[in-house]
Every structure is written in C-alpha cells, then in structure tokens.
Amino acid sequence: MTYALPALVFVMVALATVQTLRRAAWWRLGAAAPVAWGAGLLALPKRYLVDVHHVVARDAYASRMHAVVAGGLLAATLLAALAALPPLGGSRIYWAAVALAFGVTAAGAVLVGARRYPKRPKRLSGGGFQILPVLLLAYAFGGLAAALLLAFGVASAPALVAAVALAAGGGLGLAYEVRSGPMRHAVAGALHLIAHPRPRRFDGGAPDAALVALDLDAPRLGVETPADLAWNRLLSFDACIQCGRCESACPAFAAGQPLNPKRLIQDLVAAATADERAYAGSPYPNARDVAAPTEPLFRVIGEGARIHPDTLWSCTTCRACVEECPMMIEHVDAIVSLRRHQTLELGAVPAKAAATLDNLRAAEELGGRPLAARVDFAAGAPLPVIGEREVDVLLWLGEGAYDLRYGRTLRALVKLLNMAKVDFAVLGAEERDTGDLARRLGDEATYQTLARANVATLARHRFKRIVTSDPHALHALRNEYRAFGATYEVVHHTAFLLELVEQGRLAPGALGGASVTYHDPCYLGRYNGETEAPRKLLDRLGLDRVEMARHGRRSMCCGGGGGAPVSDIPGDARIPDLRMAQAAETGAGIVAVACPTCTAMLEGVTGRTAEVKDIAELLLASVEAGR
Amino acid sequence: MTRARRDPRSERAAAARPGLTRPRFELFARESGRRPRRNPRSETLAQQVEGPSRLRLDRAQTGRAAAALAPERAEPAAAPAPTTIVVEAPAFLVAVVPDLAGGRLSLHDRQLFDAARTLAGADGGVIALVGTEGAEFGPAGADRTARVAAPEGYDPDARAAAIAAAMAALDLRHVIFPETPDGGDLARRVAVLAGEPLFADVEMVAAATLMRPARGRRVEQRAAPARLITLAADAVAPYAGAPREARDEPLDTFAAPASAILSAERIPADPARTPLGLADFVVSAGAGVTDFDAFRATAAALGGTPGASRVLCDAGLMPREAQVGASGTVLSATCYLALGIAGAPQHLQGIAGCDHVVAVNTDLHAAMVERAGLAIVQDAQAVMPALIAELAREREASA
Amino acid sequence: MKVVVLLSAGRHPVSGLGALPRLEAQAIRLGAALGPMRGLHAGPDAEAVAEALGRGLSEIDHVALGAGADPVPALAAALRAAAPDVVLAGRRGQGGDETGLVPYALARALGATLIPDVIAARPGSEPGVIEVEQALPKGAARRLVVRSPVVLTVHSAAPEPRPYAFGQVRRGRIEPLAVSAPEEPAAVAIAEKPYRARPKMMRGAPAGGSAADRLKAATGGGEAVQADVMVSPEPREAARAILAYLRQVGVLPPPARAG
Numbered sequence A: 001m002t003y004a005l006p007a008l009v010f011v012m013v014a015l016a017t018v019q020t021l022r023r024a025a026w027w028r029l030g031a032a033a034p035v036a037w038g039a040g041l042l043a044l045p046k047r048y049l050v051d052v053h054h055v056v057a058r059d060a061y062a063s064r065m066h067a068v069v070a071g072g073l074l075a076a077t078l079l080a081a082l083a084a085l086p087p088l089g090g091s092r093i094y095w096a097a098v099a100l101a102f103g104v105t106a107a108g109a110v111l112v113g114a115r116r117y118p119k120r121p122k123r124l125s126g127g128g129f130q131i132l133p134v135l136l137l138a139y140a141f142g143g144l145a146a147a148l149l150l151a152f153g154v155a156s157a158p159a160l161v162a163a164v165a166l167a168a169g170g171g172l173g174l175a176y177e178v179r180s181g182p183m184r185h186a187v188a189g190a191l192h193l194i195a196h197p198r199p200r201r202f203d204g205g206a207p208d209a210a211l212v213a214l215d216l217d218a219p220r221l222g223v224e225t226p227a228d229l230a231w232n233r234l235l236s237f238d239a240c241i242q243c244g245r246c247e248s249a250c251p252a253f254a255a256g257q258p259l260n261p262k263r264l265i266q267d268l269v270a271a272a273t274a275d276e277r278a279y280a281g282s283p284y285p286n287a288r289d290v291a292a293p294t295e296p297l298f299r300v301i302g303e304g305a306r307i308h309p310d311t312l313w314s315c316t317t318c319r320a321c322v323e324e325c326p327m328m329i330e331h332v333d334a335i336v337s338l339r340r341h342q343t344l345e346l347g348a349v350p351a352k353a354a355a356t357l358d359n360l361r362a363a364e365e366l367g368g369r370p371l372a373a374r375v376d377f378a379a380g381a382p383l384p385v386i387g388e389r390e391v392d393v394l395l396w397l398g399e400g401a402y403d404l405r406y407g408r409t410l411r412a413l414v415k416l417l418n419m420a421k422v423d424f425a426v427l428g429a430e431e432r433d434t435g436d437l438a439r440r441l442g443d444e445a446t447y448q449t450l451a452r453a454n455v456a457t458l459a460r461h462r463f464k465r466i467v468t469s470d471p472h473a474l475h476a477l478r479n480e481y482r483a484f485g486a487t488y489e490v491v492h493h494t495a496f497l498l499e500l501v502e503q504g505r506l507a508p509g510a511l512g513g514a515s516v517t518y519h520d521p522c523y524l525g526r527y528n529g530e531t532e533a534p535r536k537l538l539d540r541l542g543l544d545r546v547e548m549a550r551h552g553r554r555s556m557c558c559g560g561g562g563g564a565p566v567s568d569i570p571g572d573a574r575i576p577d578l579r580m581a582q583a584a585e586t587g588a589g590i591v592a593v594a595c596p597t598c599t600a601m602l603e604g605v606t607g608r609t610a611e612v613k614d615i616a617e618l619l620l621a622s623v624e625a626g627r
Numbered sequence B: 001m002t003r004a005r006r007d008p009r010s011e012r013a014a015a016a017r018p019g020l021t022r023p024r025f026e027l028f029a030r031e032s033g034r035r036p037r038r039n040p041r042s043e044t045l046a047q048q049v050e051g052p053s054r055l056r057l058d059r060a061q062t063g064r065a066a067a068a069l070a071p072e073r074a075e076p077a078a079a080p081a082p083t084t085i086v087v088e089a090p091a092f093l094v095a096v097v098p099d100l101a102g103g104r105l106s107l108h109d110r111q112l113f114d115a116a117r118t119l120a121g122a123d124g125g126v127i128a129l130v131g132t133e134g135a136e137f138g139p140a141g142a143d144r145t146a147r148v149a150a151p152e153g154y155d156p157d158a159r160a161a162a163i164a165a166a167m168a169a170l171d172l173r174h175v176i177f178p179e180t181p182d183g184g185d186l187a188r189r190v191a192v193l194a195g196e197p198l199f200a201d202v203e204m205v206a207a208a209t210l211m212r213p214a215r216g217r218r219v220e221q222r223a224a225p226a227r228l229i230t231l232a233a234d235a236v237a238p239y240a241g242a243p244r245e246a247r248d249e250p251l252d253t254f255a256a257p258a259s260a261i262l263s264a265e266r267i268p269a270d271p272a273r274t275p276l277g278l279a280d281f282v283v284s285a286g287a288g289v290t291d292f293d294a295f296r297a298t299a300a301a302l303g304g305t306p307g308a309s310r311v312l313c314d315a316g317l318m319p320r321e322a323q324v325g326a327s328g329t330v331l332s333a334t335c336y337l338a339l340g341i342a343g344a345p346q347h348l349q350g351i352a353g354c355d356h357v358v359a360v361n362t363d364l365h366a367a368m369v370e371r372a373g374l375a376i377v378q379d380a381q382a383v384m385p386a387l388i389a390e391l392a393r394e395r396e397a398s399a
Numbered sequence C: 001m002k003v004v005v006l007l008s009a010g011r012h013p014v015s016g017l018g019a020l021p022r023l024e025a026q027a028i029r030l031g032a033a034l035g036p037m038r039g040l041h042a043g044p045d046a047e048a049v050a051e052a053l054g055r056g057l058s059e060i061d062h063v064a065l066g067a068g069a070d071p072v073p074a075l076a077a078a079l080r081a082a083a084p085d086v087v088l089a090g091r092r093g094q095g096g097d098e099t100g101l102v103p104y105a106l107a108r109a110l111g112a113t114l115i116p117d118v119i120a121a122r123p124g125s126e127p128g129v130i131e132v133e134q135a136l137p138k139g140a141a142r143r144l145v146v147r148s149p150v151v152l153t154v155h156s157a158a159p160e161p162r163p164y165a166f167g168q169v170r171r172g173r174i175e176p177l178a179v180s181a182p183e184e185p186a187a188v189a190i191a192e193k194p195y196r197a198r199p200k201m202m203r204g205a206p207a208g209g210s211a212a213d214r215l216k217a218a219t220g221g222g223e224a225v226q227a228d229v230m231v232s233p234e235p236r237e238a239a240r241a242i243l244a245y246l247r248q249v250g251v252l253p254p255p256a257r258a259g
C-alpha cells in the first residue's frame, strides 16, 4: 500500500504533462519569438521568489495563503513521490514528514476556501475557480489521512483505500485542471517566467516599459488574430490566475469605461481557444454589444468580434495593471499591438483621435499649430534658442507649451533656470512632437517618422543633457528613441530642480505649513521608476506632505495617457474626478503635479477644492518667498 | 416700431470724459487682458484709410466690436443728407455682382463697391449687376445698375452666361464678385465661360495692383487688376462716400441655355438639428443651468442650436453630441450664448472661432464673462424665462 | 456609376508639409458610396498623392507633368478617355495657386454640370441621374437632381474623411497614365513674396503679431476689448439687452414690425 501515493503522484504528473502538451499546441499557434531558454531557466528561482513575491506580498492574505498552499502542495507531492524509493516507503518518520506537508497543504487549502466561501471578493473569478479549494482540500486531506495511517502503522486497508481515493480525486482533478482550469497558472506561469518577453524587467534597474518597435515592412502590421501574437505572449496570458488585481488597479474600469484588463486577457485566451471555459469574473463595465463568432483565431477587435473597439480605446496605457499583476503579464504591450492593427491596417481609430493623428502627420504637432508658436508661452520673456554653441541643458518643451494653463508652469521653470544661472536653450521651431501619442494610439508609422526627425534634429545640436517637464517626452527621448540608436541623458525637471536646490543654486524659502499631496505621473513613476525626487523637492519647501492611498509606483492615472482624452470613450465617471476625490481624502489644499497632461486633467475637474500646482510653480513661489 | 433702442455701449461712450491723462492704448493691442478704455485719438488714427491723399475715415474701423459689426450702423445715416454724385459719361465701367442673399446687400456685398470704386478711379463708373431692383444700390456706391435676368430656381450656369453676356455688351473693364459660396462659384463659371483670367480671393485692392494670398497663405501674389476678381470678406471697408445715382442701364434680355439640373429643393436649416460645428448661433448650457425645459425652450425661441459644457454631457443631462470644447465640438458660429458656463480653458478652445459671445453667469469673475462681448451677471434660471417672455411680448406687440 | 476623384499635391496650411487636402479625403468617402472609383492626379510626383491610398482609395492614375505645367489639359484628356459619370474634387486646391478654377475648367471641357459644395451624393432613381445635397450657408441645404456627367466639389460639412491607414498605402496602386495633351505652362507668372498679414477690417484673430498676441488669440478674447457687463440687472432688462445684442450681430431676425 505504500506505493499508492507515489503512484498517484506519478499519474498526476503524467496527466499534468499530457494536459500541458495539449495546451502547448495552442501556444505554438503564436508567432515565433526569440527566447533565451538557458538564462531564463537559471533566473527562474529569483524571478519567482523575488519579483513575483514582491507583487504577491502586497496582498498579505493572498501572500500567506499562496506560500502555504503552493509550498505545501509542492513539498507534499515531491515527498510523496519519494515513497517509491524502498527504504523510505517503510519509514514511519518519513510518512510523518509527508503527513506534515499534506497538513500544511490542507491549512493552505482551508485559507483558499475561506477566501472564496461563503462570499468571494468581486475581483476574483468564480466558475471553474470555485472548485479549486474543493480539489485542494480533497487532495490535502486525502494525502494527510493516508500519510497519517502509514505513519501510525494503521493497517486498515479500507481506510487507506478511502484516503488514497480522496487524494486521487483531488490530485487528478488538479492535474487535469492544468490545461484549462485554475492550475494552468502554475505550469504556464513557471514557463512564462522562463520565457518572459521582457526579461529585462527582472534585472532590477529602471522599469522596462519602452514599447517594442514595429517593423513597418512586415506583411501584416499589428495584431489582428491571436496567431499574430508571439507564442510566448499567448503563453503569458495562460499564466493569468484571474486574481483581478489588474482590474482593481485599472482607472478605466473604475470609471465605468468598458475596459477590464483581466477580462481582456481572458478574451485573448478565449479568442485562441475553441473550448475555453466560460469567463466568470467581472465583465467590462457598461459592456458594448459584440457578436462574437465562435470559431477560434478570428479577428479579435470589432463590433462583430470578441472585443469591442471601445474596450481597446479606453486604456490610458498607465501600466497600473502591469505593475499589479503577480504573473508578470504585459497587458499594455497586448493593447498597443492590437491598436496598431486597428490604426495602421484598418484606419479604425476614434474620430477625434484620427484628427489628432492627421495633425501629427501633416503638421508634426498634435493640434496642427505652427511649431514656431511653441515658444509663445514665454509671452515675450527671452528664451534662448539653441545655436552653434554647446549648452549644458536642452530644455524640451513638449506639447504643454501650447496649453495656456501649462504656460504658467513653463514660465516658472524658465524663471528658475535663469535664477540658477543654468546654461540652457530650447529647440524653438525645430522641436516636433515626440510622437508619444501617435505611438500609444497604435500609429507606429507616424511615431517613427517623428522620432527619426527629432533624432536627426538633436544630432545637429550640441548639449550635455535634456531637461523636460513632460514625462511622456522624457520616456520617449530616454527610452524609446534608443531603438533609433539615440541615447540621451534625459532628466525630469523635478530631478533637475532638486539637483539645483541641493547644489545651493536655488534657495527655497518656507511656504508655511500648507498641506500638499503629490500625484505621480504614470510615465514618470511607473514607466521610469522616479518617485523620490519630486517628494524630496516638496519636502524642501516647508510644506506638509501627505500621501494618497495610491502613490508612487502604485499611483492612479489622471486619465490623460494613451490618447484616452482624444479617444474619449464614455463611462460612468471621469478618471480625473476619481483621482481628485482621492486627493481630497487626504485633506491637502494643494495637489502637486509634475506633468502637463496631469495638470490639464486634474485642473479640468469641476468643483475641486484643492489647487493644482506644478512642482516648478511651488518651488518658484518658495524661492521668491525666501528672498 | 419707433421705440428708441437703448445702446448701453454708446451711452457709456458718450459719457466718457476725454482729455484726462490716461494710459494710451494701441488699438489692436490685444495682449492687454484688461478692457482698455476708448482712446478717441488712436481710434481716429486707425480709421484712416490708405490710399488717396485726402483724409478718409472708415467709421467701421472703431476696433469696437459692437459698432463694427452692425451693418446698419455702418451706413452714414447720421450725417446730413449729402448730395448725390452723378457720373454722367464714365470712361469705362467696373461691375460688382453682389450676392444679395435674402434680397439685401450684405456687409461683404457693400465692400465690393468700395473695391470697385478704387478700380474705377475718377473716370470710371461702378455698375451693379443685379437680379432685382433695389434702392439700396445708390447709397451703396453704384453709379449704374443693370438687371441681369435671373432664371427661376437654381441654375448657376444660366446666371453665369447672363453675366458673361453683360460683360461683353457693356464692355466691362472689371467684374468683382464676393468670395462667398455663391459669388465665388459664379465668378469661376464666368471665368471659364468667357475664357477670362480670374484673380481670386483678393485681400488688398489698389488702383493698379491687387494682392491675393496663395500656397496656404505663405505667399502673396500681386498683379495688375485682372478682368475678373473675387474679393475676400472684410478686406476693404464698405463704400462710405456720398450716395450715387444708380441709374438704370438697359440690357438686352438673354435666353438661358437648357440646364442639366432637373430639380432643386431648398432645405431650410433646422437649428435644433444642425450639427454644432456648422451652426451659426449656439445657445449653450453649463453647470449653472438647472431648468432644462426652460433651456430647451429658450434655444428654440431664439432659433439657436443647443450646446452644453462637458459637465452636463458627462452627467447625461445633455446628449454627448452637444458638447462644446476641446474634446467636444469646435464651433465656427457667429455668436455663442453661454448660460451658466464658467469658461474652462478646454471649453474656451471650442469657441475660439466665435465672433461674439454673450455670457449669463452669476459669477462676475468667471472666465466666460471676461471672454464675452455682453455679460449678464444674473441667474440663468431668471434670464431664460425673461428671454422667452420678451420674445413673446414682441410677437404680441407686432400682431 | 463610374467615379473619378481628382487629387492634388496639397500642402498643410500651417506646416507647409505635403498633405492630402481634407476636402479630397472627404471626396473619397463620398465617392465610395457611388460606385467603382479611381483617383486621378496630374503633376510631377505621384508620391504626393499616395496618402489618398490610405483613405479608402485603392487605385490612382498618375499623369506625369512637368513642374509648373497647367494640369487642366492633361486632366481633361484623361477624363475624356475615362468618361466617368461623376468627378469629385475639393472646392479649391490647397498649397498651390488656390484659385479653385480647375474643377470649373474641367466641367466645361467635359460638358459636365458643376455642382459646388456637395455634402452628400447618391445614384438617382433613374439611370444617368444623380441626387446630390449641397451645403448652403448657416446650416441650410439644397437637394438637387442632376443629369450626369457631373463634377462635384465637396464642402467641408460632408462626412468626415476616413482615418488614414498606413498599411493600405502599401497595398494601393498608382499607375502611370499617358495622355496626349499639349503641355502648357500655367498662366503668366505672378510676382510672389512672403505673405504679410494685414489687419482685417474687423473680427478675426491676428495671424502674425507678437507671441503674446497669438497667445491671446488662441482662446479668442479678441472681442472683450470693450465689453458690456451688466451686474444684477432685472431679468427683463437683461433679456432686452441680450436680444438687442443678438440682433446687432445678426443671428436673430429683427422683431416683426407692427402692421
């Protein structure tokens, strides 16, 4: 009888392997992708134990639950398999250890069950996921009972048969679920960690958030059907455990726009699979009607397809979902590649977005305004335009320069640079849009044209580094222009101003006790990992700084990224209103911002009680107060 | 109706005390966010008309919106009745072809006469080629009028043929059309029919040279006046000299060729359904409006297309298509009536192209009040019924 | 119905970069509903109109012409050979001489009827007849039934152009077309110099001026130079002032006169 449990384990492993191979047939439908298998395999333990657990640990209950149940399950299963080795099978101490491992698993299974019963949190999926605790309990208690019987040497054949049968019911169930049930996440997740499409994100440096350049000569541009996705992207979607962390972080979901990143990933899975189980999580809010065809590998986006275009265009590309996903899934990459097909091949962009893209193409500026008018914000104040001479700082003005409100911020920044006697200049009429917006809207062709033109312009001038107040421009110049062989040292104005203050070139005075809360721009915090400089700078101003519940890399988007303001998909609420409400909860009288888009979005909130001020404006006020 | 219309603006202007030391303002110095007070001296300077050595003032050039915009007021009505100028035997004729939309001369039409006058000089005469008779043409600056037969219905080719015939019969030296949808269309038809060059969209008129923009307004082209000319709106002032006799010049009747247009039916504008971007007059509600029945009734009574600020559209109180602003519709309306709208930058972007703005707002410091040509600091809920009542009263008074 | 869309090598009004004029992009959309459609361009460089391929046109005929040559004879010859029922064009070119004469000259050369400012077109109830809708000022319209062939110029109120799709440009075809037409230089060269904005007689934002001018002009704000502000007037007084103002600016008809 001592062979019963190891036999069960071998059958389980065999079944799981068969199920995995069946599933792998689906992954292989995807396009080829280069994968560094060896390096990935070596890095797996670190990726799992450090990177994954760093995210999992944000939910203390889930973290404990997962450690206990997954650790117990692995340990118990491995240990039980060892019983096949003769000396061990007869050892009662060994069986006691096995019992202990099953006991831990059982405890974990109880935690899993307690989370889902009697009432399951909204963000978790039901359906097939609800049998997970049942299977776990059966396997754990069956295994526990069998091991205990053996440990205590109770030779009751019927009892042992019953226990092993219970364990087999649970265990085989779990193994079977590897293909399309909850246990898929374990196998696909491990493989995904090895074959991750963005291995650099585990390197511990700045986040790896730059979009991958698209080959504009490819026969088909962007993703039309799941088969256009790389195979390891399909694999990555299978890693989803439907925990709904992405959904809770998604600003579009919160605003009642028809987007739910979890559902989107599941729709992509279902679009590639003929017999995928019905989705049982939260839907797209205010879901638009679609007539989804039943055959797999059909085009994914469209009113007559699985995902409505409004879903695709609701995303602000804020990366909150990516930041929160314990399975390291890259939602934004998927969304942008789907958008690329819509924009480049079908010309199916929302009307306002189309007009903006036309402007970017024909006027190199998203409002179709003259490039020379970018410096008008200075309202007559002298603004050095770069010439032959090398300057220390090239000030990249960005789109905000055309905005009346944001002109105030730029004037403050220019004034501070002058006060600190910084040797700086602007490009003047030579500055084009960076193409960031075009890129997020999927218009890679326009983006690449603009990027090449900007790279050529920058190559003509000599400067030590680029300072910009626009995190979107910063991200493009610093990270995305690399694909064109251009590397610049790009500094955000908050970091640069902090530097000036620390060098004593600017002397802030105390602003006197007002309370301030800082809203992290997604493209600075999550995309570039810069959350400290703005806070340090604020702390120098004698302000009482309070944090919103969501801040730093886990901050919530203002709703202004990814072309969402021009796509303008209606929801129940507006994202900036939600964010300003969060700011109001802190009681702060000032919401400090560090991005032209955040400024516009948050200032546009009606009935707000707090002032919206860029850090440059606050610093200027404090420097002037300190005189 | 003889009730003297109150004009608060001119009342205030009349009450202004000139001569005090006060800052001078450049007339078109728009950078000043404040509202400059009138400076009669610089106004007079700005009214000087380029050209002849004699001092000519263009009273429309006041730089003050209200006076400049009212065509009726541009007429030298207040001056003592001047004697009619008679040109007995003009050496040549310069023709104008006004649109006469609705049977009346528009401001643009009147400007044609001034341009024609410049080209006619001292020896030539200005002749209006019109489809209808009208007493207006003399005061507007016509020495002669000729009736070109207007065919019934819509047949622009027949009109063009009639004008081409008149051009030959009267040996017209120049023919000036307004660069409007109708006038511009007619001018081009005449040009290809008569095989004459057209100098289109002229922005500057002098006796010996015309100027027009080209290549997306990046260059200007100058040439001696062509035979056919279209004149851009507001490039020159309306004719402001003494009335002329507008003597009738007989023309042979003209048989129109057969037309390929089988039927034409005019569909009048329905302000309630006009797309916002095309509407000429938009009545718009913001968060300061709570009574939507009154709002809709007001828009209907005024014949305006209803619009709204984003707040109302987001709240579902107004349809999304009604949203005015950066993320809604950018207007090209002549006039915008803003009821309870604060004037957020994103909203103002949508009305940047509107010539005139009326604001009703309880807040004197609202940005919309600053933007408006007429601002009423009052509750919109009180003003809307008053507007409806006033229109009803007018209707009764005329019944 | 056989449709030809005339395409010009337009320039963006602000940047001066090559761009398909918006009206022509709208023309493509209108034409797509009428029948099989081809583009036609006469000029030195076919690439100048390639953008049209991304707007829903799949084939363009290109008549090679020297720079500065008058396109009308070549276009007329090409159109005579193609004998379309409907020719669509923008109301004016954009970025060139911008006289707007080309469609008129072609209509004359083809013996076709020109209808300007079209916002909608559909085949008529009998063959050889087309129904078009024409935009009139201030939101009014005119519905016309016209015998083909027609030349239609498109009004900006026509349906929005189809968004540009880069991928479709790669699939579209531009075919060279040889026509026998005398190549004439465009009419007498006219003296040109850089445009200098002059103050308009009234209304309208300054196109040039200082940076501060343009800043202010960006949000309007031109008018409030001397505005009327009535603080807490009687509603009735306010209503009268508003009505008087609306009449002054001409958006409200004057009250019907007693009689």
Ligand SMILES: Cc1cc2nc3c(=O)[nH]c(=O)nc-3n(C[C@H](O)[C@H](O)[C@H](O)COP(=O)(O)OP(=O)(O)OC[C@H]3O[C@@H](n4cnc5c(N)ncnc54)[C@H](O)[C@@H]3O)c2cc1C
Pocket: A565, A576, A600, A601, A602, A603, A604, A605, A606, A607, B285, B286, B287, B288, B289, B308, B309, B310, B311, B312, B323, B324, B325, B326, B327, B328, B329, B339, B340, B341, B342, B343, B344, B345, B346, B347, B350, B360, B361, B362, B363, B366, B378, B379, B380, B381
């Ligand atoms: C990216 C972005 C894009 C945007 N795009 C647009 C856009 O396209 N269009 C748009 O409109 N907004 C847009 N907004 C929103 C814009 O910033 C403002 O929030 C909005 O325009 C304010 O609308 P409102 O003036 O009606 O409301 P409020 O700001 O609430 O103002 C109401 C006004 O009514 C007055 N009022 C109150 N009661 C009365 C009364 N009884 N009688 C008379 N007056 C009264 C108040 O004094 C106040 O001035 C955008 C915002 C962002 C961030």
Ligand code: SF4
Pocket: A239, A240, A241, A242, A243, A244, A245, A246, A247, A261, A262, A265, A321, A324, A325, A326, A327, A328, A329
């Ligand atoms: S995508 Fe990631 S965060 Fe979202 S449900 Fe799946 S595993 Fe959870």
Ligand code: SF4
Pocket: A246, A249, A250, A251, A252, A253, A259, A260, A261, A314, A315, A316, A317, A318, A319, A320, A321, A322, A331, A332, A557
């Ligand atoms: S990027 Fe932001 S908006 Fe887009 S799906 Fe993820 S969380 Fe939602």
